[in-house]
Amino acid sequence: MSHPYRALSPNVVMSAIESTGIWPAGEPFALNSYENRVLLFRDDERRGWVVKFYRPGRWSKATIQEEHDFLHELKNAKVPVVAPWRNSDGHSLHHFEGYDFALFPQCVGQAPELDNPAHLFALGGLLARLHRVGEKKTFLHRGTLDMPEGIAQARERILTSDWLTVHQRRAYERVTTQLQEQVAPYLKKEIAIIRCHGDCHLGNILGREETFTLVDFDDCLMAPAIQDIWMLLAMDDPQTWRAQLSEISEGYEEERAFPHDQLTLIEPLRSYRLVRHSAWLVDRWSDPAFPQAFPWVAGSGYWDQHIRQLEQQRLQLASPRWLA
Structure with missing residues (x-):
């Protein structure tokens, strides 16, 4: 092909x-x-x-x-x-x-250090300034983050492929069905959506000392503001993420009210990203850059690990640790 x-x-x-x-x-x-x-x-x-x-x-x-x-x-x-x-x-x-x-x-610089309080404070201020502009208008041609639909599309892509064994297919179908059901209630309340970066991880932030620049807006979309924040937080260490969140929110509050009401969306957003990432790899496999960069995806062990990760995520969704 x-x-x-x-x-x-x-x-x-x-x-x-x-x-x-x-x-x-x-x-x-x-x-x-x-x-x-x-x-x-x-x-x-x-x-x-x-x-x-x-x-x-x-x-x-x-x-x-x-x-x-x-x-x-x-x-x-x-x-x-x-x-x-x-x-x-x-x-x-x-x-x-x-x-x-x-x-x-060209933008020259290094990624921020997420164990540096000054860097976290600066990132909070930067994202608030981004969102202050982002909330002034809406995108007309770019998408809106839709977790249930995104999970459903990614799930269908995996289940209609030949990447899984019979046993893996049953396990994947079961856990993703449960994830869809768990994510749905989080979207019943009214959630403010604005223009966001959309893919705000360390690889897309460059700078020196406490001055940072956002790069690669290829995935910008309409989304809750927390979409640009949660990937900067440690996911597996509650003590660390609370300290990080404190610094980021303090810097954010200098420019804009922090979206504390969206903290419960973090685990659903993480679920969405996990499911979508594997489907993205499958979708792009015909591009030679992908087998070269992600060779382990072709192995059965990757899918066993991915299913275990989704199971762990299902448990995290059942325990709302992001309630401040």
Whole structure:
């Protein structure tokens, strides 16, 4: 089966970049990215750039443009993000031989230290500033986080594949059915949703000392604000996550009221991410980058471990430890 990036040769990459009027000083260097193809290069003035080729068929042009517009809105509001470069016509989304791509100035830095109270406080303030802008408008073309539907789609993808043994299939079907039933009640109450980063983990935050920048808004969507917070908290150590939450919420409160009423969504959101991640790996397996990066997924042991992890998550959902 042909994969979406078969035609994205080094020559095509270079020609695409040059079509914007920016001239690479050397061959771009591939960065760790699986959903899209992301490469680093320097231009003839020695400025660092990142070029991102969006996965064909995943997002519409309107959806990508809405990401770009959100980034520029955040940049104009002085929120530290990396907004895409615009050409003289004001365009940030470019096209070459069937590929949509964008150019971003290189952001240099390190991930924050989650055992550093000053870093946590700074992250709280950064996310509050993001959300203060995010709540001003709504996305028209990007999605809304829907946990029951997302779990159902991912579950169906796994159960209709041939990745599981008969025994694993029965166990997976049982535990995911239970997870769906447990997640549903959390969404019966009214929950405020805003424009969020959507995938706010350490790999998407860069900085130095206590100044951080958010990168990679590829998954931005309408979601509860807690979606951008929970992945920064230690999940297996209550004493640590309480200390982390205290620092993050204190920094957040400097800019915006912290969404304490959404803390009970953390375990459902974690369940959603766990189920979706394995389905994502299965969906992308025809892309050669995935078997190379995640070879263990093809082994039966991975699925045994995944089912055990879902069982543990089912127990966590039954014990609401995130109630402050």
